[in-house]
Amino acid sequence: MAKRDIPEVNAGSMADIAFLLLIFFLVTTTMDSDTGISRTLPPVVPKDEPPPPPIKERNVFAVLINSQNQLLVEGEPLDISQLKDKAKEFIENPARKDNLPEFKEIEVPLFGVVEVSKGVISLQTDRGTQYQVYLMVQNELARAYNELREELAKKKFGKDYKDLDEDQQKAIRKIYPQKISEAEPKNVGGK
Amino acid sequence: MARFKKKKAGGPQSINTASLPDIVFMLLFFFMVSTTMKEVDLKVIVRPAQATELSKLEHKELVTFIYVGVPSRAFQSLYGNEPRVQLNDQFATVDDIQSYIAQARDNMRESDQSKMIVSIKADKECPMGIITDIKQALRKAAALKINYSASQKTTK
Numbered sequence: 001m002a003k004r005d006i007p008e009v010n011a012g013s014m015a016d017i018a019f020l021l022l023i024f025f026l027v028t029t030t031m032d033s034d035t036g037i038s039r040t041l042p043p044v045v046p047k048d049e050p051p052p053p054p055i056k057e058r059n060v061f062a063v064l065i066n067s068q069n070q071l072l073v074e075g076e077p078l079d080i081s082q083l084k085d086k087a088k089e090f091i092e093n094p095a096r097k098d099n100l101p102e103f104k105e106i107e108v109p110l111f112g113v114v115e116v117s118k119g120v121i122s123l124q125t126d127r128g129t130q131y132q133v134y135l136m137v138q139n140e141l142a143r144a145y146n147e148l149r150e151e152l153a154k155k156k157f158g159k160d161y162k163d164l165d166e167d168q169q170k171a172i173r174k175i176y177p178q179k180i181s182e183a184e185p186k187n188v189g190g191k
Numbered sequence: 192m193a194r195f196k197k198k199k200a201g202g203p204q205s206i207n208t209a210s211l212p213d214i215v216f217m218l219l220f221f222f223m224v225s226t227t228m229k230e231v232d233l234k235v236i237v238r239p240a241q242a243t244e245l246s247k248l249e250h251k252e253l254v255t256f257i258y259v260g261v262p263s264r265a266f267q268s269l270y271g272n273e274p275r276v277q278l279n280d281q282f283a284t285v286d287d288i289q290s291y292i293a294q295a296r297d298n299m300r301e302s303d304q305s306k307m308i309v310s311i312k313a314d315k316e317c318p319m320g321i322i323t324d325i326k327q328a329l330r331k332a333a334a335l336k337i338n339y340s341a342s343q344k345t346t347k
Contacts, residue, residue, distance in 0.1 A: 011209070011212065012208075014211075014212035015208065015211040015212045015215055017212075018212050018215035018216050018219055019215055021219050022215055022218055022219040022222065025219060025222045025223055025226065026222060028228060029222065029223075029226035029227055029228055030226060030227060030228075034247070034248040034254065034310060034338075034340060035245040035246065035247050035248065035340070035341065035342065035343065036242075036245060036246070036248065036310060036338040036339050036340040036341050037242055037244060037245065037246070037338065037339045037341060038246050038308075038336070038337070038338045038339075039337055039338070039339065040335050040336055040337070041326060041329060041330050041334075041335040041336075041337060042330070042335075043330065043333070043335060044330050044331055044333075065319075067318075125319045125323070126319065127318060127319055127320030127323065128318050128319070128320065129318065129319040130315070130316055130317075130318065130319070131240055131313050131314065131315055131316065131317045131318070131319060131322060132240045132241070132315035132316065134319050134322070135240045135241075135242055135315075135339055135341055136240075136241075136242065138242075138339065139242040139243055139244050139341075142244040143243065143244050146244055
């Protein structure tokens with residue numbers, strides 16, 4: 001018996017179908033991956049809880065932003081470009097000055113006993129502060145911490161911070177913990 | 192007897208398009224993998240703020256979004272031009288956030304609920320007042336992991 005020919009499927013419109021799907025996906029999806037600055041909020045303090053013990057003045061790095069987006073750092077007006085270095089100096093306190101934060105000695109794995117700064121950065125904004133400015137300040141403070149961690153990683157392990165393994169990163173984070181406290185906002189500048 | 196068809200002289204040769212579907216499919220798969228579905232229609236204008244110290248939001252299923260910004264032009268007559276909050280597809284007030292978060296948490300797997308991240312996508316010019324209100328509402332809703340959405344700053 002003669003072999004019957006299997007009729008060939010016409011695939012000419014395949015490209016059209018694929019294009020249609022392609023365009024559908026181009027329209028309905030977005031490329032942007034979500035990036036941002038991650039933060040943890042403090043939990044709500046129960047009403048009957050006693051207020052936390054006061055922090056010494058020298059251990060607080062006060063950053064205020066007013067509704068005109070101007071910065072007041074430790075009582076002095078400051079440009080945002082200088083904020084990172086100022087914050088680094090505060091956290092590190094290289095000269096062990098009296099007006100910069102104290103240190104406490106704690107045991108850190110891989111490092112042994114090290115001095116860890118007791119400094120806390122306090123950030124307060126006005127209701128009229130622009131979001132971008134607030135984010136830039138957060139960003140600069142994060143940059144200060146990241147640079148310190150990077151320096152330590154280079155000094156101790158000779159590698160970039162991101163190339164370290166989990167335990168090493170953890171140890172470094174313990175030495176330079178990101179302590180940024182946000183006070184309740186004020187409405188001083190008006191709307 | 193073999194017959195020979197005489198080739199027509201001249202005339203443009205047709206290009207073989209048999210591999211065109213393959214190429215298009217390749218593009219299609221590339222886009223399917225590298226993009227994400229738009230989940231909501233934005234009704235507020237969100238121009239992302241810029242920053243440099245960014246971290247990526249890895250697990251999409253853990254993230255809940257809150258959009259803040261001025262209503263887009265079509266909605267300005269209805270909702271004014273003060274910054275507003277958008278949850279899912281609707282305008283909302285700060286008071287709605289708690290129930291929104293609770294609902295979002297209920298929709299998550301139980302093991303993921305403690306890892307919930309709330310991403311605040313706010314317009315760069317929006318005042319901090321509304322952001323602070325949102326943050327207070329999130330604290331009350333016990334959604335403490337937040338992420339201020341920002342894009343990479345390109346020029347210094």
